Amino acid sequence: MSGFLTTPPLPISVAPEALLLLAIAAPLALALAMLAPGLRRLVPRLLILAPLPALVAAVAVPRGMSVLVAPYPFRFTLALDGSGALLLGGAALLWMAAGAYACAYMRKDPARGAFATWWALTMAGSFAVFLVADVASFYLAYALVSFSAFGLVTHDDTPEARRAGNLYLALTVLGEAFLIAAFVMLASGTSEANPLIRDAVAALPTSPFRSAIVLLLLAGFTLKMGLFPLHVWMPLAHAVAPVPGSAALSGVVVKAGVIGLLRFLPDGVALPGWGEALTAVGIFTAFYGVALGVTQTHPKRALAYSTVSQMGVVGAVIGAALASGLPGAFPIAAFYAVNHMLLKGAMFLVAGLAMASAPARARQAALIAGVLGLSLAGLPFTGGALAKYAIKIVVPDGIAGFLLTLSAVGSALLMARYAVLVTASGKERQTPPGGILLPALALAALALAVPFALFAPVTGLPLAAAFSGDALAKGVWPVALGLALAGLLAWRRWPLPEVPAGDILHAMGPLAALWRHTLDLAVAADARLRRWPVAATALIALAALLAVVAR
Amino acid sequence: MSALLVLALTVPLLGLVPLLLAGPRVGERAALAVLAIGAGLCVAVGVAVALSGRALQYFVAGLAPPLGIGLRADGFSAAMMGMSALVLALTAFYAMRAPGAGAPRMPPAFFMLLLALASALNLAFLAQDLFTLYVALELLTFAAVPLVCLDGKPGQLRAAMTYLMFALFGSVLYLLGVVLVYGQFGTLDFARLSAALALAPPGWSFGAALALMSAGLMAKAALFPLHLWLPPAHAGAPPAASAVLSAVVIKAPLFLLVRLWADLAPVPMAQAAAPVLAICGAGAILVCGVVALAQVRLKLLIAYSTAAQIGYLGLMFPLAAGADAYWSALAWTGGTLHLVSHAFSKAAMFMAAGLIAEVFGHDRLAGLKGAARVAPLSIAAFGIGGLSLLGLPPSGGFTAKVMLLTSALQQGAWWIGVVVLAGGLLAGGYVLRLLVLALQRPEDGTLPAARECGWRAGIALALAFGAVALGFLPLAPLGFLSIGRPIAWEGLAP
Amino acid sequence: MSLVFDALAGLLVAGAALAAVTAAAPRAAVIAFMGYGVLLGLAWARLAAPDVALTEIAIGSGISGIVLLRAAAGLPAVPPAANRALAAAISVAVALGLAALVLALPEPAPSRAADAAAALPATGLGNPVTGVLLAFRALDTLLEKIVLLLALVGVWALARDPLWRGRPEPLFAGAAPAPSAFLARVLVPIGVLVGAYLLWAGADAPGGAFQSGATLAAMGLLALMAGLAPLPRADDRRLRLVLLAGPFGLLAAGFLGWATAGAFLAFPPGFEKPVIKIVEIAITASIALTLILVVLGPPAGEERP
Amino acid sequence: MSLLLDAVTLLLVSAGVLFFAAGTLGLLRLPDPLTRIHALTKADNVGLALIVLGLLPQAGSVMAGVKMIAVWALAQIASGAVSQVLAEAATLEAQIEATAREKRP
Amino acid sequence: MSDAMLYALAGAMLAGCGTYGLLTAGGALGRILGFNILGGGVFLIFGAVARRGAGAGLAADPVPQALVITGIVVAFCATALAVALLLRLKAADGAGEEEP
Structure with missing residues (x-):
């Protein structure tokens, strides 16, 4: 079907299997190198090179290649398929640019060693998530990327960062519980204790626990992607993280949820009901993200809501693919995700650039932001x-198709709002450090260029098709409408009141009260049970109960 | 080869002589050497069982049951012996005085009690006679109670008193069960009893005797709702002591509980009683898990975590007594793996907590901000041990959790699966709480000047990695654990 | 006729126990407990278990009584618990349940008497109970010696001085009352004689290491209470050797049996009786000393100059 | 002959029991510790002596008889010495309580 | 109803008294007494079992009697340890009473 997805364009000398393993091992080695005091100063500089093997692997390793890293009982296997390669390559580019940015951004920060460690671990986890092919290792990689991202979120150690970090951790552990339940049910469908994902997913449609598995998978992965209502942690977390951290979080870590869906949902086999549900949630999230993003007054929070919205679009696309059972739709969702990955990463870096420079320079940065x-x-x-x-190939012109194009209006409006916020964010007097200018611009350029290179191999259509007459017409009116709306609102001085980040979180006050109540209840029950007479009576009662039961 | 069993019992006791007669420094070293040899012996027993594929057995004084007492090591007991010997040896090393340091870190009494614990634990895992097991349980209690109040503070003394009295109440009930069993069958030997039970289905009175013995064992293992003594005792004890108490001491009564219901009781009786144990287990996981989240002191949090983690064993009973042999064996392996990996991770967590408390001078959680900077190795040990409790791969905790979940799923016990997952969530809560605090910087920016003691943190880390190493076991029923089951003496007519 | 006596004895024991449990003042409870102990000894005598009767009276109520009396001194009376009615109901239920269980015991009572009687001649012992204790289930006895030693270690672990130096706290302030000195001078020699007899007769008649150890301990305590003997120092090496003589003497005999008779804790063929006798002497000495030291309590550390 | 012995036994033992009853009555009814000790040691010792005398003819062998007498002798020595120690302790405790009561107005 | 059974019932009554003591005792001493009496009751039942097992020329089955002797010594060790703890607790904080 598409060239890029099957044959590698660049013959290279290193054995492909070793390259896959190196992609994960390189950042892990960096993280372990932090333990040796001698290497500690070197690591921040090496962070830029760590993603290199992953990039080469994404570009050079033939698709469908899988390597068994560990023997039978563990079956730790790595494999590279179309979607995996796309996301891996995009992630590698983003990690390099953000790494360079972080190197300069963190030069004066005393805790840069800790940041570098969490950075390397998250990078290793993100590459592993795109590469692993068996269930247990996927769970390990997913846990690695989720828990080490906590280090990036709470780096600044401000009260908001701590609150956001705790919420992130709580929901991450919840997500892990959903996934372990789903994986156990999946694995029970196969004879293997630790099956390959491919075999497990093949057995999914016929599994007796099918609906439970799909529900848990969707809950676990959409929590990571930030679809409504499990998105509450994302605006909080991405706003408090340092700029390169936010770029990595919004760009790559969120995609762990995307690859999860792409791996664990059957490609080309229709799942009635679930596809439509996912599409509906995706579309609602797309509009919901825009509606709240527009009210934000800080560029990073606006971008975070934009990520929520875009992930809604990706969710809708995957949902549509599931509903129709169209084979080969997943790489297209991955392509859209990569485009978002690079653009969002670039936008965060540009926003960071603007925030670190004088108002004049901020206005120039706003231009780039506008283009992105x-x-x-x-x-x-x-x-x-x-x-x-x-x-559009995956989501034909039904209601879903129309709503998706309508969401483009919203995202145009939100991007305009972001550009306005970036212009106003230049507060510093001196010029930004040289090291952060170059990576931001480089990533922006990449974000604009890479889709052109990827479009033909992924969709199999010539570039011209996208620029034919009617495609242009369908593409231009949503953006025009969006910008018009933005102009109108800007003229009225953005009258919208700011919705505090984590929106429905504040509606969850009673939930927190309920939890405190259970806490007190448990402590009271424990205190009562631990009084001697009660415990002694319980002992005798237990003996009597067992005697009665054990006939 | 069966001589190993006798040596495993008696060698730890030999360490008492130098401790009582020679000075404290010589005594400490002798105790460590003896515990190391003991660990070697236990591993040798495990290897012998694995290689021969059969259980090792030995008749004391050459007399076969019913008159004599038999010792027997099958796969399950060999695994538990290996675990407890390793934890005890490492704890003794952790409690040693630093080389060249003047004052000893722990009084000589600590090492005497540790040696007695080693012998008592091996006896509990090997003895096949119910009364000898009673004496083993008493030996265990008498060695464990003074450990709780070594520092002599009133709170510790009160906790030790409650522990002693409740444990004694439990052991009297156990003894009552033993008396009734002897009254009905005239023998106290496991193999002969199960042979007699196989012939004629027992009446309600055997069920009552088993119930009394189980209640006694649950009291000594502090399984919910009988956990009144565990939190104050394990939190109040000095760190090396609470590591041993939480990791291995409560495992002997749990081991015997499993022995009673999986090896002695006929299957229909075990299936009938299993839900009661499972409900107690679920109560432990949920109630003690939530209460652990509400604790303000680190050691109390870990102690409640122990009370909660014991609950997983309660959940194992209905699954291990299930109809399907494969899934029962999987639950059996999962339960045992959880026992062993919990021992390693809990010992590591208590040792780490001890080191952190030494550096900060207290163990109030709120005051431990920035611990990662001051005591990095201890926090790493606590974290890695904690991740095993949380059930994150690669760790023994994860493998055990997956096995229990799969077995629960296949046998349709949905609520057990939900409780196991909820337990993982709560464990996440109380483990990550310290890790998050450790990564934060204290508001007033003042970190204690003291630094953690490197080699002792290394021991805690080694234990934590022990729990991780268990994660590399395959996700299938372990053949080693089913060697020697069902229990029978070789070369003896039943 | 004897049934009536046994029923009365049983009721008497239960009555004494109820008194001990429901007494408000701690000292009254302990005294009732000691009375209960002696009555229980009577019950054991009626159950054709002279060895157990001796042990119960000597250890169960005698020395336990002394220990508990020391504990009761100065304890305030405890207000009765609130839920006594419920507790009474539960207790009655426990008693009835147990009674039902006991009545449900199988009629041809399973017993090891035949096996024990058959295996007894090989050990050269006459008293079957001593045979079981020292020959057939020697592991239980070895462990029980370790339990005794561990109880002492546990008591001493409560001492303020971690190195266990010095003598235990004096039993009472001031000089010992004269009459007890007289009593000690009269009773101690007789008691020691009785203890020695119990030890020697234990092989073939009711008696044995435990009972003689307890009697000797009682005499030792009497002498200490009368001030005739100084309180023993905890760190005295000879004292600790005697403490270790019992458990490790039996252990050594066990290894010796292993070398000669091929099984741990067996006895060299032909020499069972002498070896058992030596072991019993060692056990009696360490039991007597351990019981005395456990009653006296932990060492109080170096005397302040 | 045995009839006569039985009669003697019956007579003596019942007398002994009577003394024991008196001693117990004294224990329950008398006001303060000293009088109670007095009642106990006096009545019970005589009661025991009578019972031992009454049982002597029933004793199977001479050794059994000697043992019973030895038991009686032991009881005498013990109760003699112990009653004095108890008396001292009782008076001591009474003094302590008296001084304690004065301190409290 | 043999005499052994009478003492077994007495043992059951003792167990009841011991349980009552353990349930209602406010202080440690009451619990120690309760434990001892409950233990005494259990041993008495064991003694009755031994007496019922008389045979082969022996008035009672020696094995339970040996076990009871060991049990009594172990119970004494427990009592001694508990009392030592109680005395030390009393010395440590003045009041012997403690709440669980």
Whole structure:
């Protein structure tokens, strides 16, 4: 079908299997190197190179290649398929650019050693998530990327960061519980104790626990992707993290949820009911993210809500693929995700650039931000337009298709709001450190160019198709409408009141009260049970109960 | 080869002589050497059982049951012996005085009690006679209670008193069960009893005797709702002592509980009684888990975590007594693996907590911010041990959790699966609480000047990695654990 | 006729126990407990278990009584618990349940008497109970010696001085009352004689290491209470050797049996009686000393100059 | 002959029991410790002596008889010495309580 | 109803008294007494079992009697340890009473 997805364009000398393993091992080695005091100073500089093996692997390793790293009982296997390669390559680019940015951004920060450790661990986890092919290792990789991302979120150690970190951890542990339950049910469908994901998913449609598995998988992965209502942690976490951290979180860590869906949902086999549900949630989240993002007053929180919205779109695309059972739709969702990954990473870095520079320089940065925003919104002749056109293949012009194009209006409006916020964010007097300018610009350029390179191999259509007459027409009116709306609102001085980040979280006050109540209840029950007469009576009662029961 | 069993019992006791007669420094070293040899012996027993594929057996004084007492090591007991010997040896090393340091870290009494614990535990795992097991349980209690109040503070003394009295109440009930069993069958030997039970289905009175023995064992293992003595005792004891108490001492009564219901009781009786034990287990996981989250002191949090983790064993009973042999064997392996990996991770966590308390001078959680900077190895040990409790791969906890979940799923026991998952969530709560605090910087920026003691943190880390190493066991019923089951004496007509 | 006597004895024991449990003042409870102990000894005598009767009276009520009396001194009376009615109901239920269980015991009572009687001649012992204790289930006896030693270690672990130096706290302030000195001078020699007899006769008649050890301990305590003997120092090496003589003497005999008779804790063929006798002497000495030291309590550390 | 012995036994033992009853009555009814000790040692010793005398003819062998007498002798020595120690302790405790009561107004 | 059974019933009554003591005792001493009496009751039942097992020329089955002797010594060790703890607790904080 598409060239890029099957044959490697660049013959290379290193054995492909070793490259896959090296992609994960390199960042892990860096994290372990932090333990040796001698290497500690070197590590921040090496962070830029760590993603290199992953990038080469994404580009060079033939698709469908799988390598058995550990023998029978563990079956720790790595494999590279189309979607995996796309996401791996995009992630590698983002990690390199953000790594360079972080190197300069963190030069004066006393805790840069700790940040570098969490950075390397999250990077290793993210590459592993895209590569592993067996269930237990996927759970390990997913846990690694989720828990080490906590280190990036709470790096600044401010009260908001701590609150956001605790919420992130609580929901991550909840997500892990959902996934372990789903994986156990999946694995029970096969004879293997630790089956390959491919075999487990093959047995899914016929499994007696099918609906439970799909529900738990969706709950676990959409929590990571940030679909409504499990998105509450994302605006809080991405806003408090340092700029490169936010870029990595919003760009790559969120995609762990995407690859989870792509791996664990059957490709080309229709799951009635679930596909539509996912599409509906995706579309609702797309609009919900925009509606709340527009009210934000800080560029990073606006971007976080934009991520929520875009992940809603990706969810909708995957849902549509599930509903229709269209084979080969998943790589397109991955392509859209990569486009979002690079654009969002670039936007965060540009926002960081603006925030660190004088008002004049901030306005120039806002220009770049505007271009990136337009690409995300899908302005014709931009990478975003290619992505929007590609998902049209998966989501034909039904209600879902129309709503998705309508969401482009929203994202155009949100991107305009982001650009406005970036212009106003230049507060510093001196010029930003040189080290952060170059990576931001480089990533912006990559974000705009890469979709052009990927469009043909992924969709199999010539570039011209995306720029044909009617495609342009369908692409331009949503963006125009969005910008018009933005102009109107800007003229009225953005009258919208700011919704505090984590929106429905504040509606969950009673939930927290309920939890405190259970806490007190348990402590009271424990105190009563631990009084001697009660415990002694319980002992005798237990003996009597066992005697009665054990006939 | 069966001589190993006798040596495993008697060698630890030999360490008492130098401790009582020679000075404290010589006594400490002798105790460590003896415990190391004891660990070697236990591992040798495990290897012998694994290689021969049969259980080792030995008749004391050459007399076969019913008159004599038999010792027998099957796969399950060999695994538990290996675990407890390793933890005891490492704890003795942890409690040693630093080389060249003047004052001893722990009084000589600590090492005497540790040696007695080693012998009592091996006896509990090997003895096949119910009364000898009673004496083993008493030996265990008398060695454990003074451990709780070594520092002599009133709170510790009160906790030790409650522990002693409740444990004695439990052991009297156990003894009552033993008396009734002897009254009905005229023998106290496991193999002969199960042979007699196989012939004629027992009446309600054997069920009552088994119930009394189980209640006694649950009291000594502090299984919910009988956990009144565990939190104050394990939190009040000095760190090396609470590591041993939480990791291995409560495992002997749990081991015997499993022996009673899985090896002695006929299957229909075991299936009938299993739900009661499972409900107690679920109560332990949920109530003690939530109460652990409400604790403000680190050692109390870990003690409640112990009370909660014991509950997983309660959940094992209905699954291990299930109809399907494969899934029962899987639950059996999962339960045993949880026992062993909990021992390693809990010992590591208590040792780490001890080191952190030494550096900060207290163990109030709120005041431990920045611990990762001041005591990195201890926090690492606590974290890795904690992740095993949480059930994150690669760790023994994860493998055990998956085995229990799979067995629960296949046998349709949905609520057990839900409780196991909820337990994982709560464990996440109380483990990550310290890790999050450790990563934060204290508001007033003042970190204690003291640094953690490196080699002792290394021991805690080694134990934590022991729990991780268990994660590499395959997710299938372990053949080693089913060697020597069902229990029968070789070369003896039943 | 004897049934009536046994029924009365049983009721008497239960009555004494109820008195001990429901007494408000701690000292009254302990005294009732000691009375209960002696009555229980009577019950054991009626159950054709002279050895157990001796042990019960000597250890169960005698020395336990002394220990408990020391504990009761100065304890305030405890207000009765609130839920006594419920507790009474539960207790009655426990008693009835147990009674039902006991009545449900199988009629041809299973017994090891035949096996024991058959295996007894090989050990050269006459008293079957001593045979079981020292020959057939020697492991239980070895462990029980370790339990005794461990109880002492546990008591001493409560001492303020971790190295266990010095003598235990004096039993009472001031000089010992004259009459007890007289009593001690009269009773101690007789008691020692009785203890020695119990030890020697134990092989073939009711008696044995435990009972003689307890009697000797009682005499030792009497002498200490009368001030005739100084309180023993905890760190005295000879004292600790005697303490270790019992458990490790039996252990050594066990290894010796292993070498000669091929099984741990067996006795060299032909030499059972002498070896058992030596072991019994060692056990009696260490039991007597351990019981005395356990009653006296932990060492009080170096005397302040 | 045995009839006569039985009669003697019956007579003596019942007398002994009577003394024991008196001693117990004294224990329950008398006001303070000293009088109670007095009642106990006096009545019970005589009661025991009578019972031992009454049982002597029933004793199977001479050794059994000697043992019973030895038991009686032991009881005499013990109760003699112990009653004095108890008396001292009782008076001591009474003094302590008296001084304690004065301190409390 | 043999005499052994009478003493077994007496043992059951003792167990009841011991349980009552353990349930209602406010202080440690009451619990120690309760434990001892409960133990005494259990041993008495064991003695009755031994007496019922008389045979082969022996007035009672020697094995339970040996076990009871060991049990009594172990119970004494427990009492001694508990009392030592109680005395030390009393010395440590003045009041012997403690709440669980």
